[in-house]
Amino acid sequence: MAGDAGLVLDSDQGKYDAEERVKIICLGDSAVGKSKLMERFLMDGYRPQQLSTYALTLYKYTTTIDGKSVLVDFWDTAGQERFQSMHPSYYHKAHACVMVFDVQRKITYKNLANWYKELREYRPEIPCIVVANKIDADMKVTQRNFNFAKKQGLPLYYVSAADGTNVVKLFKDAIKLAMSYKQNSRDFMDEVMRELENFEMEAKEQKSSEGEEDPFKEDTELV
Numbered sequence: 470m471a472g473d474a475g476l477v478l479d480s481d482q483g484k485y486d487a488e489e490r491v492k493i494i495c496l497g498d499s500a501v502g503k504s505k506l507m508e509r510f511l512m513d514g515y516r517p518q519q520l521s522t523y524a525l526t527l528y529k530y531t532t533t534i535d536g537k538s539v540l541v542d543f544w545d546t547a548g549q550e551r552f553q554s555m556h557p558s559y560y561h562k563a564h565a566c567v568m569v570f571d572v573q574r575k576i577t578y579k580n581l582a583n584w585y586k587e588l589r590e591y592r593p594e595i596p597c598i599v600v601a602n603k604i605d606a607d608m609k610v611t612q613r614n615f616n617f618a619k620k621q622g623l624p625l626y627y628v629s630a631a632d633g634t635n636v637v638k639l640f641k642d643a644i645k646l647a648m649s650y651k652q653n654s655r656d657f658m659d660e661v662m663r664e665l666e667n668f669e670m671e672a673k674e675q676k677s678s679e680g681e682e683d684p685f686k687e688d689t690e691l692v
């Protein structure tokens with residue numbers, strides 16, 4: 470892991486003071502290696518924050534990109550195989566997606582089409598990386614073309630959570646894509662959300678300036 474980065478375990482966002490914040494979601498069938506990939510990337514300080522009600526693990530990670538501090542929320546999930554679909558809030562305001570299949574189980578590759586369809590229903594524009602995981606088990610797969618990625622015009626990464634091949638590159642690139650999406654997106658809903666965020670911030674600032682201490686409070690009366 471790069472020296473400029475670190476795993477953040479606390480959920481109090483106010484403390485981080487990051488200049489930018491992005492959300493990256495992970496999709497794919499059960500046991501394709503989603504959690505192991507994140508563990509591998511964040512290994513230095515691995516300790517997930519478990520929100521068991523939603524079978525959701527949220528990893529917070531800070532890094533610096535182009536001189537800017539960035540807080541990354543990685544969303545991982547378990548148990549979705551029972552439903553073959555995610556709750557809409559999982560997709561909400563995500564800036565990039567890492568979509569994983571297991572090179573040893575063809576069905577997980579076939580199911581990418583379903584995951585991708587659902588992703589696009591909620592997030593039509595966000596960057597998505599297709600990940601062929603577990604290449605350590607059969608290096609020959611890296612010579613194969615996986616047409617799904619090509620057909621959809623998506624980048625394909627051959628990785629191994631077990632031996633670490635391409636894992637750091639995968640997540641670093643995902644963060645960069647998420648950042649550039651956030652900064653350049655013309656998605657209508659994103660623009661609305663950004664406007665709302667700015668509005669909320671302005672309202673907060675106004676409120677806090679209203680609540681400022683009056684230095685003469687003790688000594689004067691309002692007339």
Ligand SMILES: Nc1nc2c(ncn2[C@@H]2O[C@H](COP(=O)(O)OP(=O)(O)OP(=O)(O)O)[C@@H](O)[C@H]2O)c(=O)[nH]1
Pocket residue numbers: 497498499500501502503504505506546547548549602603604605606628629630631632
């Ligand atoms: N050989 C090999 N095994 C892997 C690799 N990545 C994950 N595994 C194994 O695959 C199994 C599932 O990995 P997980 O990371 O738990 O899979 P997941 O996608 O998070 O699964 P759910 O949480 O059920 O959705 C584990 O037994 C891992 O050890 C890999 O790169 N190579």
Ligand SMILES: [Mg+2]
Pocket residue numbers: 503504505545546547
């Ligand atoms: Mg998991």
